[in-house]
Amino acid sequence: MIEESLRVEPATEAEWLGPLAVREFFAHPERRLEIDLGCGKGRFLLARAAKHPGTNFLGIDRMLRRIRKVDNRARRLDLINIRLMRVEAYYAVAHLLPRAAVDAYYIFFPDPWPKARHEGHRLFNAPFLDALHRTLAPEGVAHVATDHLPYFEQLSGVFAGDARFAPVAPFAPPEDEQTDFERYYIGQKPIGRLSVRRA
Numbered sequence: 001m002i003e004e005s006l007r008v009e010p011a012t013e014a015e016w017l018g019p020l021a022v023r024e025f026f027a028h029p030e031r032r033l034e035i036d037l038g039c040g041k042g043r044f045l046l047a048r049a050a051k052h053p054g055t056n057f058l059g060i061d062r063m064l065r066r067i068r069k070v071d072n073r074a075r076r077l078d079l080i081n082i083r084l085m086r087v088e089a090y091y092a093v094a095h096l097l098p099r100a101a102v103d104a105y106y107i108f109f110p111d112p113w114p115k116a117r118h119e120g121h122r123l124f125n126a127p128f129l130d131a132l133h134r135t136l137a138p139e140g141v142a143h144v145a146t147d148h149l150p151y152f153e154q155l156s157g158v159f160a161g162d163a164r165f166a167p168v169a170p171f172a173p174p175e176d177e178q179t180d181f182e183r184y185y186i187g188q189k190p191i192g193r194l195s196v197r198r199a
């Protein structure tokens with residue numbers, strides 16, 4: 001049984017300024033690194049990590065309560081291939097993650113900020129794509145899903161206008177890996193899915 005918390009956060013000033021040696025958080029730093037950005041309560045992350053013990057998974061969320069919940073569950077399930085960071089997503093990708101470190105991002109149901117005056121809070125914009133591109137490994141992929149179709153159209157447009165990313169077949173998790181939000185919306189609302197590869 002894992003005794004220690006799987007939660008990590010930058011400690012020193014140098015770590016806060018990044019890059020952070022995230023691969024070294026894991027017992028096997030040489031393995032694939034996949035990141036669930038905005039992991040919420042971790043249903044996808046926990047199921048995926050249990051199914052792929054040879055892959056390292058980093059869950060990132062800004063809500064400590066959610067990170068704590070995932071931490072407790074991962075330890076109960078003895079999932080040594082999970083680490084969790086409580087930090088703001090854009091800051092993590094833009095400043096903390098090292099260049100070319102990430103093999104796959106999963107960004108499922110990011111907050112849609114539906115009011116026009118709040119659209120500036122959305123995660124997907126040109127600086128975020130710069131940060132994604134910098135941190136993706138060659139051939140690395142990003143998988144996105146949202147129930148908010150105007151946001152889906154906006155982020156599809158941002159990717160379509162950026163030659164650094166090439167579309168690939170959209171990824172839909174199998175039923176046992178569906179996120180909490182996906183389970184909530186499935187059958188109720190159409191879900192927009194997009195996957196891209198670093199070109």
Ligand SMILES: C[S@@+](CC[C@H](N)C(=O)[O-])C[C@H]1O[C@@H](n2cnc3c(N)ncnc32)[C@H](O)[C@@H]1O
Pocket residue numbers: 037038039040041060061062063066087088089090107108109110111179180181182
């Ligand atoms: C709508 S929920 C989706 C959770 C999960 N991905 C799912 O599909 O069930 C969005 C999650 O992203 C987190 N979140 C929202 N904005 C964030 C940000 N800027 N940085 C880090 N986490 C964020 C929230 O705390 C929440 O857990």
